[in-house]
Amino acid sequence: MKLTLAKVAQDPSLATNSFEVDGQEFVFRPLTTEDIPLLTEFLAGLSAESRRLSTFDGYDQLAAQGLIDAINRYDKLRFCIQDGSRMVGLIEFSFGLPQEDIDRFAMAGIKLTENSDCRFGPTLADDYQDRGIGSKLFPLVTQVARAFGKSRIILWGGGIIGQPQSY
Numbered sequence: 001m002k003l004t005l006a007k008v009a010q011d012p013s014l015a016t017n018s019f020e021v022d023g024q025e026f027v028f029r030p031l032t033t034e035d036i037p038l039l040t041e042f043l044a045g046l047s048a049e050s051r052r053l054s055t056f057d058g059y060d061q062l063a064a065q066g067l068i069d070a071i072n073r074y075d076k077l078r079f080c081i082q083d084g085s086r087m088v089g090l091i092e093f094s095f096g097l098p099q100e101d102i103d104r105f106a107m108a109g110i111k112l113t114e115n116s117d118c119r120f121g122p123t124l125a126d127d128y129q130d131r132g133i134g135s136k137l138f139p140l141v142t143q144v145a146r147a148f149g150k151s152r153i154i155l156w157g158g159g160i161i162g163q164p165q166s167y
């Protein structure tokens with residue numbers, strides 16, 4: 001079934017999955033309006049290094065509220081990873097392409113279009129990094145992109161090595 005932001009917002013179960021890492025089960029599901037407390041805790045817990053690598057507007061309840069308010073508005077779709085009752089990851093998709101990404105890829109001879117391409121940005125809680133979760137998650141990321149009719153995924157916030165990056 002082809003998914004849209006509106007369909008996912010109306011019925012998050014359409015895009016909900018689970019995966020296992022070393023026998024431990026994680027749920028991968030769209031963010032919902034109920035998630036402010038879990039998301040606040042997740043953002044507040046990120047270390048300075050994770051915040052440097054994954055930049056959000058803030059790391060508190062206001063920032064969480066902003067991400068929740070964006071559900072089914074604009075061009076973004078956000079998933080979380082849940083371990084039991086704790087949120088341990090935030091996976092963001094954007095179905096809009098900033099001109100600077102279009103220009104950057106054009107310099108490498110690649111023509112990005114919003115019909116074929118989307119962006120994704122992963123962030124795991126510090127104590128869940130380097131445990132193989134990202135690798136197990138990636139097939140689900142590609143599944144979401146395909147369900148939205150996209151055939152390519154680029155990294156959100158990528159840049160050219162040696163040049164200043166903007167986020």
Ligand SMILES: CC(C)(COP(=O)(O)OP(=O)(O)OC[C@H]1O[C@@H](n2cnc3c(N)ncnc32)[C@H](O)[C@@H]1OP(=O)(O)O)[C@@H](O)C(=O)NCCC(=O)NCCS
Pocket residue numbers: 050053054121122123124125128129130131132133134135136155156157
């Ligand atoms: C990046 C991230 C999502 C990867 O998920 P993960 O579960 O930690 O990754 P995995 O344990 O599945 O490792 C996958 C591979 O990526 C490599 N890797 C992990 N983090 C990396 C990083 N920051 N830079 C380069 N390589 C990295 C691992 O060494 C591993 O390589 P291998 O298969 O050759 O051993 C996670 O580490 C994270 O959230 N980091 C902080 C935020 C961040 O950097 N987000 C990306 C912003 S663009």
